[in-house]
Amino acid sequence: MNNPTICRCEDVTLRQLEDCLAAGGTEVSLREVKLQTRAGMGICQGRTCLPLLAALVDSTGRGLPQDAGLVRNQPVRPLVLADLARFASNGGGEATRCSG
Numbered sequence: 001m002n003n004p005t006i007c008r009c010e011d012v013t014l015r016q017l018e019d020c021l022a023a024g025g026t027e028v029s030l031r032e033v034k035l036q037t038r039a040g041m042g043i044c045q046g047r048t049c050l051p052l053l054a055a056l057v058d059s060t061g062r063g064l065p066q067d068a069g070l071v072r073n074q075p076v077r078p079l080v081l082a083d084l085a086r087f088a089s090n091g092g093g094e095a096t097r098c099s100g
């Protein structure tokens with residue numbers, strides 16, 4: 001496989017990431033790579049690909065130290081308010097149905 005997909009959620013390949021890193025200046029920010037390619041911004045919020053992205057940035061030797069504390073967002077789905085109201089009216093017990 002010549003060009004593996006690194007971020008499956010956003011369909012970002014290794015070549016796209018390498019091109020992004022090559023276009024960077026003397027310092028490379030993991031956050032900037034995320035913003036440029038959308039890698040790490042999919043439904044899993046980087047749970048799968050972020051370690052690979054971090055390793056790629058580290059391999060350049062130009063990574064920024066603040067990337068170590070990069071915040072991950074919890075994966076969430078939109079919630080229909082009617083489902084939330086039904087959940088609350090049932091006393092907050094087991095959800096019986098999930099929209100979406």
Ligand code: FES
Pocket residue numbers: 006007008009010039040041042043044045046047048049050
């Ligand atoms: S695999 Fe990259 S965000 Fe899910």
